[in-house]
Amino acid sequence: MELTKLAVVVGVFSLFPMGTFAAAFKCDMKGLNITEQTICNNPSLSGIDDIANKKYILKINDSLSVGTLKRQQLEWLEQRNKCGENTSCIENSYNKRYKELTYMPSFSSVSKFFSELDKPLKYGLVNKYGFSISDKQWRIRPLVIEYDLNREFGMPSLAKDVFYWKILTHFIVKHDLVLLYTVKADDSIFLMKNIDGKNTILAKYSRGGADVDVYLKGRSDSLTTYAVRSGDSEDIYEINNIDGHITSPYFIKHEMNEQSDAHVWKGYCGDSLCVSKVISPDNKWRIASPDLGQTNVDEGVYYFPVNRPDLGINVFLPQAEEKRDDWGYERNYTWGSGDDFYFDNQGGLACIWKASLKNKTTQRILPVEGMIEPYYLSYNGESYIIAKYIDYSGNREHEIKYGFYIAKE
Known part of the structure; x- marks a missing residue:
């Protein structure tokens, strides 16, 4: 033989x-x-x-x-x-x-990292628009953990400033995945780089007495443009991927903010008016859901033909939400490949979900309470989702797991 x-x-x-x-x-x-x-x-x-x-x-x-x-x-x-x-x-x-x-990291079942998972969904759930709602867990692994950043760089608790932990963008450099994200300290915002779990500081922006935000303005495979916004002005920076190396951020220009709600797109999510901030890469579809800061009735997650606010299709299930007096929850969305998109949710059907318009399926891929803000990327021919984990239970077992996790099917 x-x-x-x-x-x-x-x-x-x-x-x-x-x-x-x-x-x-x-x-x-x-x-x-x-x-x-x-x-x-x-x-x-x-x-x-x-x-x-x-x-x-x-x-x-x-x-x-x-x-x-x-x-x-x-x-x-x-x-x-x-x-x-x-x-x-x-x-x-x-x-x-x-x-x-x-000893190299591997993807594993969600239950390996989180002992408390949401209860499985009932079999055969289908909403009135024909979307089947089911569980289909992806495998995950930790990517950036708050405890490690605190130990290495003295970063403060994620729970203190959860909204300043954000994925900015990613590059593929010499066939390696490179992630850029931001973390807030007491008086600064750090732009961080992560390569397979290893973190380094790319830049530090002082906050002083003003509220500062770092957000993405544009990206390609070789160039990322981002802004550091403070008050009514912002500084524009660029990072390049040149010959397999990520450059240090360099300043481009200073300009005034252009903030206007004049072109905000609004549609009808059931009986609720909803605002769409997300359009599909092919410019065919929009995603929206009711503003849960304005209404206690959560009718689901809708997609619309790009210019038809009257033709919303719900991919999710209506949920009875308890009354909130002091805060509102806004869903986060990201488009994947083709007609797929991902969203987070709180309440009885919490976690990270994947909706496929072509297949008319909505699947709960990460059944962990506290997983929010999905970020999609394609790497080595596969789809990945990065999500941020945070909850406010005060449970020490949960706190040491705060950070970013990456998942694949």
């Missing part, structure tokens, strides 16, 4: 548009080096290679730094091939690499 050895650098490298990653070999192939010949001729080493290969494939599929992981694998291969015919050296090399792969 022919033995095919992928030597841990598996065929998945062929997906990488770089010739140096097309590394694989067959045991009957000419030109094998001494180490590869030794592996092919030793059943034990062949078995170890298969085990390590499977572990590598799992980690590639779960990695947010695919480029770095593949480059590390090539470096490891180079070292392993120095073992020659020394079987102990080869085995030790595999064991070391297997241990390294084992």
Whole structure:
């Protein structure tokens, strides 16, 4: 029987548009080096290679730094091939690499990280517009945890300024996911960079006595433009992705704010007037729901043809909301791929949801009370959602989990 050895650098490298990653070999192939010949001729080493290969494939599929992981694998291969015919050296090399792969982060079930999940939905829920409402949990992993930022940089509690923890944007740099987000301290707002769980400070903006906000103005694969707003003016900055490197933010110009509600789009969500701030990437659809600061009747989440405020379709279920005297909750939305969008919710059907207009399905993908503000991205051919976790129960077990989590199907 022919033995095919992928030597841990598996065929998945062929997906990488770089010739140096097309590394694989067959045991009957000419030109094998001494180490590869030794592996092919030793059943034990062949078995170890298969085990390590499977572990590598799992980690590639779960990695947010695919480029770095593949480059590390090539470096490891180079070292392993120095073992020659020394079987102990080869085995030790595999064991070391297997241990390294084992400790790399992986996506897991929601219940691994959160012991308290919302109760499962009743089977067969369908709203009057024909949308089926169901559970379909995604897998998650921590991305940015408040406790780690406090330990590394002295950042204050997320609960003190939850609204200043925001995802700004993301880049794909050398096939690695790079996330930019903001965090507020007592007198400053920090612009942070995260690469596979590792955080660094990109910029710090003093708040002084004024309220300061950092928000995105525009983005592409290679350029992000953002504003630091204070009072009635703002400073504009740019960050570039040049030759696989993220530049430091650089100042572009100072300008006055242009704030106007003259062009706010309004539609009808059942019997409630609602405002849409989100339009689909193809400019076909809008999303809106009742302003829960103005009404106690939550009739659901609606989508509209872009210029038809009278043709709202509910993808969700009406909910009986308790009366609020001092605050109102505003849903957050983000468009995904195609006609899919994601939203958060509070109350009896809390958590993060995915609605598919094409399939007429609405699925609860993260059944965790306190998951809010979904942010969509596509990476390595898959869809991901980043959400912020925060609650105000005072439960210490919950507090140490505050931060950003990333999820995939």
